[in-house]
Amino acid sequence: MYIIKIGGNVLDNPERLQRFLIDFAALPGPKLLVHGGGKIASTIGLQLGIAPQYVEGRRLTDAETLRVVTMVYAGLINKNVVAQLQALGCNAIGMTGADANAIPATKRPVKAIDYGFAGDVGGPETINATAIQALLQAGLTPVFAPLTHDGKGSLLNTNADTIASVLATALAPFYTVKLVYCFEKRGVLANAAEDDSVIPHIDEHTYQHLKATGVVKDGMVPKLDNAFAALEQGVKAVLIGEAEALPELIGGGSFSGTTLVWHHG
Amino acid sequence: MYIIKIGGNVLDNPERLQRFLIDFAALPGPKLLVHGGGKIASTIGLQLGIAPQYVEGRRLTDAETLRVVTMVYAGLINKNVVAQLQALGCNAIGMTGADANAIPATKRPVKAIDYGFAGDVGGPETINATAIQALLQAGLTPVFAPLTHDGKGSLLNTNADTIASVLATALAPFYTVKLVYCFEKRGVLANAAEDDSVIPHIDEHTYQHLKATGVVKDGMVPKLDNAFAALEQGVKAVLIGEAEALPELIGGGSFSGTTLVWHHG
Numbered sequence: 057m058y059i060i061k062i063g064g065n066v067l068d069n070p071e072r073l074q075r076f077l078i079d080f081a082a083l084p085g086p087k088l089l090v091h092g093g094g095k096i097a098s099t100i101g102l103q104l105g106i107a108p109q110y111v112e113g114r115r116l117t118d119a120e121t122l123r124v125v126t127m128v129y130a131g132l133i134n135k136n137v138v139a140q141l142q143a144l145g146c147n148a149i150g151m152t153g154a155d156a157n158a159i160p161a162t163k164r165p166v167k168a169i170d171y172g173f174a175g176d177v178g179g180p181e182t183i184n185a186t187a188i189q190a191l192l193q194a195g196l197t198p199v200f201a202p203l204t205h206d207g208k209g210s211l212l213n214t215n216a217d218t219i220a221s222v223l224a225t226a227l228a229p230f231y232t233v234k235l236v237y238c239f240e241k242r243g244v245l246a247n248a249a250e251d252d253s254v255i256p257h258i259d260e261h262t263y264q265h266l267k268a269t270g271v272v273k274d275g276m277v278p279k280l281d282n283a284f285a286a287l288e289q290g291v292k293a294v295l296i297g298e299a300e301a302l303p304e305l306i307g308g309g310s311f312s313g314t315t316l317v318w319h320h321g
Numbered sequence: 322m323y324i325i326k327i328g329g330n331v332l333d334n335p336e337r338l339q340r341f342l343i344d345f346a347a348l349p350g351p352k353l354l355v356h357g358g359g360k361i362a363s364t365i366g367l368q369l370g371i372a373p374q375y376v377e378g379r380r381l382t383d384a385e386t387l388r389v390v391t392m393v394y395a396g397l398i399n400k401n402v403v404a405q406l407q408a409l410g411c412n413a414i415g416m417t418g419a420d421a422n423a424i425p426a427t428k429r430p431v432k433a434i435d436y437g438f439a440g441d442v443g444g445p446e447t448i449n450a451t452a453i454q455a456l457l458q459a460g461l462t463p464v465f466a467p468l469t470h471d472g473k474g475s476l477l478n479t480n481a482d483t484i485a486s487v488l489a490t491a492l493a494p495f496y497t498v499k500l501v502y503c504f505e506k507r508g509v510l511a512n513a514a515e516d517d518s519v520i521p522h523i524d525e526h527t528y529q530h531l532k533a534t535g536v537v538k539d540g541m542v543p544k545l546d547n548a549f550a551a552l553e554q555g556v557k558a559v560l561i562g563e564a565e566a567l568p569e570l571i572g573g574g575s576f577s578g579t580t581l582v583w584h585h586g
Contacts, residue, residue: 100392103369123397127365130415131396132388135468135476139419143474147452149421150395154404155414156461187412187459194455196421203400209408211400 057086057192057231058306061220063239064094066299067133074140076238079302081144086192086231088223089148090200091137092216097128113275117172117213125213129201138199149196153177153204154211156187159219161204161212175204175212177219180289183226221282221291228290235291236306237279238299243314244280246271254297259317260284280316287318322351322457322496323571326485328504329359331564332398339405341503344567346409351457351496353488354413355465356402357481362393378540382437382478390478394466403464414461418442418469419476421452424484426469426477440469440477442484445554448491486547486556493555500556501571502544503564508579509545511536519562524582525549545581552583 060080066072080089098108101124109116117125134150141148153159153175160182161175191198200223202216217237224235243254244266258266263280266272272280283294297305297313305313325345331337345354363373366389374381382390399415406413418424418440425447426440456463465488467481482502489500508519509531523531528545531537537545548559562570562578569577 100369104365105368126400127392127396129396130400131392131394135391135395135417135419138417139470139476140474142419142422142470143472147422148419149416150419151414152400152403154400154407156459157407157412187461190455190459190461194421194452194459196452196455205404205407207408209405211404 057088057227058083058234058236059088059090059220059224059227060236060238060302061090061216062092062299063216063237064092065240066238067091067094068096072299073137076299076302077137077140078144081141081146082303083306088188088192088198088200089137090202090216090220090223091133092202093125093129094133096132097125100124100128111169111171114171114174115213116170117174119173122173122211122213126203126211130203134199134201141197141199147196148199149191150199150201152201152211153214153219156191157184157207158188158200159183159204159214159222160207161214163206163210163212173210173212175206175214177204177214177222180222180226180228183222185226185230188223188227189230215278217279217282221286224291225286225289228286228292233291234293234295234306235283235286236302237283237294237296238302238305239296241298242301243297244272244276255314256312257315257317259319283316284318287316322353322492323348323499323501324353324355324485324489324492325501325503325567326355326481327357327564328502329357330505331503332356332359333361337564338402341564341567342402342405343409346406346411347568348571353453353457353463353465354402355467355481355485355488356398357467358390358394359398361397362390365389365393376434376436379436379439380478381435382439384438387438387476387478391468391476395468399464399466406462406464411462412460413464414456415464415466417466417476418479418484421456422449422472423453423465424448424469424479424487425472426479428471428475428477438475438477440471440479442469442479442487445487445491445493448487450491450495453488453492454495480543482544482547486551489556490551490554493557498556499558499560499571500548500551501567502548502559502561503567503570504561506563507566508562509537509541520579521577522580522582524584528581548581549583552581
């Protein structure tokens with residue numbers, strides 16, 4: 057099965073989103089979509105008088121911000137994606153990690169920084185894989201918004217890359233899972249200024265080298281850390297590339313982005 | 322199974338909502354919740370510079386208003402209800418009629434009035450009962466926000482009473498369905514000014530009389546029209562009463578609201 061993460065930049069552009077959803081709907085077999093947030097949450101938050109706050113690239117989620125992201129991620133974005141997929145013949149069902157108790161999480165402990173209602177996801181054993189399998193077996197395509205819950209009644213804001221990798225890992229015992237990160241670049245780049253400098257394959261050893269030399273940095277580090285953890289725990293393949301190139305990514309042709317490789321044993 | 326509709330007035334009051342959800346979570350067997358909108362959508366719409374417009378008690382849903390109700394109904398309200406039910410041990414899954422293609426609808430035709438993105442639901446045969454049954458059989462409790470979709474990519478704003486009655490009718494061939502409308506009154510009142518003047522039983526003949534004499538009027542008419550149509554089409558019972566009295570309504574004791582009765586044959 058395919059687990060596809062689609063980034064916020066694509067969500068912010070209706071034409072790009074529509075093209076991506078056409079390709080996603082056409083994928084055969086069981087599949088699952090995880091979407092990010094996009095800038096619309098910040099825009100609507102500002103209209104409501106709530107300025108976004110970031111520390112070290114992470115959004116602080118106070119109670120008001122949680123309300124905004126719940127409205128935008130789980131309402132506006134998620135349900136419009138579902139309605140568009142339905143129009144494309146894909147029987148989507150929109151969810152957060154609270155729905156079907158799919159993704160329990162814990163509120164991030166307050167240390168030097170209080171991230172507010174940010175959710176940290178546990179290991180794949182914490183995922184309610186049984187419920188997700190029941191949906192897939194009913195012919196449904198789950199579409200996850202980047203929210204989880206604490207089991208005590210509160211939703212939590214959670215990184216979409218993390219959600220995609222933990223879902224992939226949790227479903228790996230039951231399906232041959234390929235995890236695909238779609239974003240605005242063609243893949244992991246050797247030179248950030250060169251769109252064509254895609255590194256076609258990265259294994260866990262070259263990854264350590266790329267991190268040490270600063271070729272891979274910033275937001276790409278947690279994304280790839282998660283991805284390699286997923287490979288180590290049984291996910292069959294991780295592909296990273298442009299949203300517009302989904303068929304090529306899946307097909308493994310040229311312009312096929314970056315494939316992460318794990319050498320087992 | 323129980324299909325419970327909870328009105329907007331209860332959603333606007335966190336303490337009343339919490340009490341209701343405790344009672345709902347405690348109901349045994351398969352169950353399904355449909356929630357209304359509440360005033361919060363108007364409040365947030367106004368903050369975003371979108372004034373609500375009504376014609377004959379019906380809200381006009383222009384494109385901007387559709388965005389607001391999608392955020393508030395399917396995001397803020399639906400996901401917080403789901404998270405609260407999860408905390409109460411009820412494995413809820415929040416949905417709109419777009420999710421799992423559960424409730425296809427058609428955009429209301431423009432005649433004297435253009436209601437905008439308002440969805441008219443068809444007969445029970447249009448409901449995707451198979452998908453809803455799959456969720457129930459997986460031990461999940463669907464929680465519906467009052468939105469449907471047109472199958473062409475657009476969400477539609479739809480009356481929650483109508484959604485509850487069409488779901489009840491569509492599931493009646495497979496379950497013994499009791500439909501319960503919970504709102505802020507103790508039942509259908511003989512005298513609107515007297516909270517204690519609950520009419521304990523109404524059958525289809527007395528209903529015609531109550532309508533003709535104006536005892537039942539305004540918003541109660543479409544609610545009861547829907548309810549009697551559901552009874553005629555196989556729903557076992559319809560109960561109408563106060564959200565706080567859910568256990569009494571279900572139990573059939575005193576203070577048990579109004580029971581609608583259909584004399585088959």
